[in-house]
Amino acid sequence: MTIYEVARHAGVSIATVSRVLRGTAPVAEQTSARVRAAAQALHFTPNRLGRSLAEGRHAANGIVFPDLVGPYYAEVVLGYEEAASELGSSVLILATGRRRDAAAAVVELAGRVDGLVIMGNTVDDATAAGIAAGGVPVVLLAREPLAGIDTIRTRNAASAKVLAAHLVEHGHRRIAFLGDPAGSPDVAGRFAGLAAGLRAAGLPAPEPVSCGLETAAGEAAAAVLLDGDRPDAIVGANDEVALGALLAAAAVGLRVPDDLAVTGWDDVLAARFAGLTTVRQPMRELGATAARWVHRRIAERTADPNRPLAPARRRILPTQLVVRRSCGHHGTPGGS
Amino acid sequence: MTIYEVARHAGVSIATVSRVLRGTAPVAEQTSARVRAAAQALHFTPNRLGRSLAEGRHAANGIVFPDLVGPYYAEVVLGYEEAASELGSSVLILATGRRRDAAAAVVELAGRVDGLVIMGNTVDDATAAGIAAGGVPVVLLAREPLAGIDTIRTRNAASAKVLAAHLVEHGHRRIAFLGDPAGSPDVAGRFAGLAAGLRAAGLPAPEPVSCGLETAAGEAAAAVLLDGDRPDAIVGANDEVALGALLAAAAVGLRVPDDLAVTGWDDVLAARFAGLTTVRQPMRELGATAARWVHRRIAERTADPNRPLAPARRRILPTQLVVRRSCGHHGTPGGS
DNA sequence: GTGAAAGCGCTAACAG
């Protein structure tokens, strides 16, 4: 089913069919009607490949993320999709998950899109830089900046520092961090901020207790931690981990926040119902901003392929501490 | 940056470049090395459009869903992506959200893919059927079957009936449903099953209280409901709605489950922490199955474009009642 | 082993 068959069916040339379907040039009403009727009758759906090849653009963008578990990435992707489709681009997704050929998959994806967003802990810098060098605009999300490449992040370290201060104010002294700083730039930033905040309060920086980002991982790691010489407070790398810690605490009969304080990160829906103190980040906005930035880069290149690129942009979106009851008692108004 | 430039750079023909990069035919080691070096030096990424056009396939599938809010759709999409990419397809996503040109967007998407999954309440039957008629394999997900089109759903009505029986057993008699059966096939199925279950117990079927699928919508609708002549139990169309009802109940000082029972659907993470009785459905599996089914359809067509299509397949994936404390007291072992 | 050339489906000059 191609434009040729529609043309034959309608007794016109393929150019006319294209013009009618795209509305790109005036066509006699009668001819136009014939073409539309033929297209309808044949259930013709234009093959986007032909058009894209002829136009020299995919009209599609891609986004690469580790996975879609938990609301965080899903929200980012949704924000991205919304903004991208408003800007006329389809969206290709790629979850690197636990696949071993992540780099190859991302490179292949780069051949399908006009621009690409690469999130956190998905592929190595060389791969990302190589794609950008190949001429495909890249935006890095929740990830360390790379020379010449736009980057958008959320405030991790600074907010973690505030969180540390808050915990110290509650009287907590022995504070443990649950998460793997090496596993994701976000987690690294949160841990660094926590450590800085504790140092600023004259407390020793904790060792991170490495664990995955799911509830089960947090629960298991916390269980081990609580079994020994336990801390006053556990800072989870994200809400899932913190919720796991809550479960582990409950399992050994510890009361939160009396016996143990717990905090998370992301403000997922469950955090609200668990009374979990956490840090909210603008996930949708993160995705939407990324979509706008790639779009702008693409437009720049289209406008003048030879002009030297504008310098790489950087942005850090603000995050917000959400205090609930898991970090300690706040008493009635006026209390601490 | 095309294959021509790589060929020139390496002093070979484009055919050779293609062979080296695809590994599709023997090439002298020396030549091959030259080509790879050239490709590397030029940061060459093959444009998938050319390949797809030549091969006659996109090597991409699409999935259309209402939005990505809440874990449900995100999990389905992730399951889809995982399975599709294992089968060698890229994944295009389209959230119809609150866009008014949903049908057009889906048709356009159909021109970019080898096969398409269309979920729940996204586009009308005519659009879906038209795309299928155009020759693009379609699989319907969480949606009423259409003649000649494969459909996968989860068990809604039957599980809702079980849920109804469970609530009745707890002694609840005045049972309200929070959700809009007209808004989504899943919700319709749940409501129908609930009504059937209540009728089977000799109780009158309730009027559904229409509301959106977010927590805020559930909370608002429940608040109204609880203000008047309130029910014994509220069955939420999904967990978010039910969690909203929990908030509304707490706001007016009602104890759950003593004064009011509440149930949800989906078993999101928050349900566990809110002690919400709910129904779990295999979301990942739903997406993965859909990916395998489109893949199979595409393979069938590729193998023999003229063979009449195999009859439409139907599948209903099982769901599972997860009893927690929000539906009523279950006492100690042996109690009810 | 390697190259030349014919498309894949569509858009966009360029002629009429």
Next chain:
DNA sequence: CTGTTAGCGCTTTCAC
């Protein structure tokens, strides 16, 4: 207004 035609980047015969 409408038709002809030359690509867009790549794969794939078919020759050599």
